[in-house]
Amino acid sequence: MSFEVTITELKSALPEQGWTQDAEKTAPFLCEWRGRWHGDTPLLLLPTTTKDVAAAVKICARHKTPITVQGGNTGLVGGQIPRGEILLSTMGLNKIRETDANNMHMICEAGVSLHAVQAAADNMGLKFPLSLASEGSCSIGGNLATNAGGVHVVKYGTARALTFGVEAVLADGSIFDGLAALRKDNTGIDLSQTLIGAEGTLGIITAASLKLFPKPRECVRALVAVDSPDAALALLGLVRCGDRLSMFELIPRLGLAYVTEHMVGHKDPFTAPHPWYVLAEWELYKRQATKGSTSRASHIGGEDPQNFAANILAKAVDNGLVRDAVIANSQAQSNALLALRENLSAAQKPIGATIKHDISVPIAKVPQFIARANAAVLKLVKHCRPLPFGHLGDGNIHYNIGQPENISGADFTAWEPHINDLVYNIVDGLGGSISAEHGIGVLKKQQLARRANPAKLRMMRQIKSALDPDNILNPRVLL
Numbered sequence: 489m490s491f492e493v494t495i496t497e498l499k500s501a502l503p504e505q506g507w508t509q510d511a512e513k514t515a516p517f518l519c520e521w522r523g524r525w526h527g528d529t530p531l532l533l534l535p536t537t538t539k540d541v542a543a544a545v546k547i548c549a550r551h552k553t554p555i556t557v558q559g560g561n562t563g564l565v566g567g568q569i570p571r572g573e574i575l576l577s578t579m580g581l582n583k584i585r586e587t588d589a590n591n592m593h594m595i596c597e598a599g600v601s602l603h604a605v606q607a608a609a610d611n612m613g614l615k616f617p618l619s620l621a622s623e624g625s626c627s628i629g630g631n632l633a634t635n636a637g638g639v640h641v642v643k644y645g646t647a648r649a650l651t652f653g654v655e656a657v658l659a660d661g662s663i664f665d666g667l668a669a670l671r672k673d674n675t676g677i678d679l680s681q682t683l684i685g686a687e688g689t690l691g692i693i694t695a696a697s698l699k700l701f702p703k704p705r706e707c708v709r710a711l712v713a714v715d716s717p718d719a720a721l722a723l724l725g726l727v728r729c730g731d732r733l734s735m736f737e738l739i740p741r742l743g744l745a746y747v748t749e750h751m752v753g754h755k756d757p758f759t760a761p762h763p764w765y766v767l768a769e770w771e772l773y774k775r776q777a778t779k780g781s782t783s784r785a786s787h788i789g790g791e792d793p794q795n796f797a798a799n800i801l802a803k804a805v806d807n808g809l810v811r812d813a814v815i816a817n818s819q820a821q822s823n824a825l826l827a828l829r830e831n832l833s834a835a836q837k838p839i840g841a842t843i844k845h846d847i848s849v850p851i852a853k854v855p856q857f858i859a860r861a862n863a864a865v866l867k868l869v870k871h872c873r874p875l876p877f878g879h880l881g882d883g884n885i886h887y888n889i890g891q892p893e894n895i896s897g898a899d900f901t902a903w904e905p906h907i908n909d910l911v912y913n914i915v916d917g918l919g920g921s922i923s924a925e926h927g928i929g930v931l932k933k934q935q936l937a938r939r940a941n942p943a944k945l946r947m948m949r950q951i952k953s954a955l956d957p958d959n960i961l962n963p964r965v966l967l
């Protein structure tokens with residue numbers, strides 16, 4: 489591809505700091521963090537205003553020049569890495585434009601990191617509940633483009649549920665403004681929601697109006713040992729406690745062993761091993777304190793966090809669902825329990841090659857999915873090491889499979905297409921989704937094309953060609 493004319497026009501339309509062709513500066517934008525995708529671009533655009541994004545897209549539209557959009561570059565399906573297209577990074581769009589504690593909303597630009605959004609909400613005495621292990625690096629624009637999930641979906645929903653609307657530059661360079669922070673707006677098709685989850689194929693999100701929530705007075709976490717995914721599911725039914733359950737993550741023994749053996753500073757909090765674990769978190773809110781009372785329990789409305797968790801778990805203990813449990817009694821212990829979950833993926837690295845899936849099925853079918861998928865992959869590749877873990881509370885399992893010790897990584901990854909088909913056939917059979925959180929990107933395009941409902945695919949293609957007839961926005965992604 490040669491885009492000489494476009495490049496000349498882009499360079500003169502944007503301020504000098506708004507673009508670069510310097511190989512050293514561009515390099516970090518061209519490689520995905522795990523090294524799975526490497527790309528190239530003739531020009532990296534670094535706009536700092538929506539107006540500059542619009543001006544750049546207008547030029548590209550006129551010349552039908554393709555653009556790849558990138559936020560924090562933490563995506564796991566390759567959509568943010570260019571293959572010769574112009575690369576537009578949103579990381580210069582980094583301002584928080586508006587905060588309103590009464591209306592409980594914040595308007596921030598697309599390149600603001602998720603961590604910065606959380607911190608700004610916290611400063612307002614409120615909470616932005618989206619939480620991912622990549623939150624220090626990922627951008628809010630990327631979170632919305634991928635409709636990110638994370639550990640609090642069980643209570644708050646995915647990124648789209650946390651958003652009033654977005655501002656976006658469309659493929660013709662026009663600006664769509666959906667930033668009004670309205671809790672009710674029935675004026676037709678919700679265009680912001682159409683852009684959310686579209687992985688940058690319909691528009692470049694330049695800002696978002698985000699919903700904020702009351703900040704809990706305290707959170708309490710417990711790591712609960714159980715016999716099986718069935719027991720974990722039954723536990724979920726017993727511990728929801730209205731809307732206070734804010735995390736419910738499944739961890740297999742193998743995963744806990746990897747984290748404690750392969751990563752420094754992590755300890756198994758139990759004295760004996762157990763087959764499965766659940767990391768649960770509940771949020772407690774302040775209630776009116778009893779007059780004159782100074783105890784910690786009255787301070788948080790009569791609920792001491794440890795007692796609260798112990799009481800909730802008591803019924804499950806009586807029902808024989810719980811083998812053992814550790815309830816965090818300090819912030820440090822609470823963080824340590826969360827770190828066991830957050831490091832599961834990284835702790836798998838030392839065992840060699842892994843084949844990963846990010847699937848969802850109806851919550852009640854998670855145990856069936858795990859049993860069937862484990863049996864199928866072990867039959868296909870003897871001694872491979874399945875590691876199903878993650879968001880049981882949302883029916884979303886990260887189904888990673890480690891290579892057997894007796895074959896090479898390359899020999900194992902040669903099985904990837906067969907293993908994918910096995911796993912996705914089981915997912916389809918259970919009425920699930922082949923991408924629960926990470927999106928389709930370039931990684932799962934073929935699987936989507938083969939498996940999606942034909943009417944859904946047709947509608948998606950019609951929307952894409954209506955909004956981007958020359959296919960210039962993320963042209964290799966999703967469809």
Ligand SMILES: Cc1cc2nc3c(=O)[nH]c(=O)nc-3n(C[C@H](O)[C@H](O)[C@H](O)COP(=O)(O)OP(=O)(O)OC[C@H]3O[C@@H](n4cnc5c(N)ncnc54)[C@H](O)[C@@H]3O)c2cc1C
Pocket residue numbers: 521556557558559560561562563564566567568578598619620621622625626627628629630631632633634635636637638639687688689691692693694925926929962965
């Ligand atoms: C350690 C780790 C843990 C993770 N955990 C989770 C998790 O729990 N849940 C989860 O959902 N994901 C998770 N992810 C995946 C990833 O962090 C999310 O997909 C995140 O939302 C991507 O944001 P980003 O800014 O890095 O986007 P990028 O990686 O830059 O881009 C991702 C996609 O969005 C598009 N895009 C980016 N910004 C925009 C924009 N402003 N407008 C339009 N399109 C845009 C890109 O073109 C690309 O297709 C994890 C990743 C890592 C590395």
